Amino acid sequence: MQSREQLFGTLRDTLVELFELEPERISxxxxxxxxxxxxxxxxIDLIDQMKRQTGKKITAEDFRSVRTVRDVIDAMQRLGEPA
Structure with missing residues (x-):
């Protein structure tokens, strides 16, 4: 299982790549x-890209409760290992 730090790094890199955000904006x-x-x-694009990067797919239902970057990481950790 990826650590929180690894998931954060993957998520940050994905946000930078997909949406051209400055890395320092992402906490x-x-x-x-x-x-x-x-x-x-x-x-939707973020969920799809994160699935490609990690093998974990957050459902649209789960994503509705996500508000922060931390929430995304928490949701991904609850998914456990990819099938």
Missing amino acids: LDARLYDDLEIDSIDA
Whole structure:
């Protein structure tokens, strides 16, 4: 299982690559919608890219409760190892 730090690094790199965000804007407490300006369409792209990177897929239902970068990492850790 990837550590929290590894998941954060993967998520940060994905956000930078997909949405051209500056890495320094991405912290555990950064709010996806407010701070990083990720909309619902972007969220689908993010979920898909993270699945490719980690083998873990957050369901749309689970993603509805996600507000911060930390929430994404927590949700991914709850998924455990990829099948």
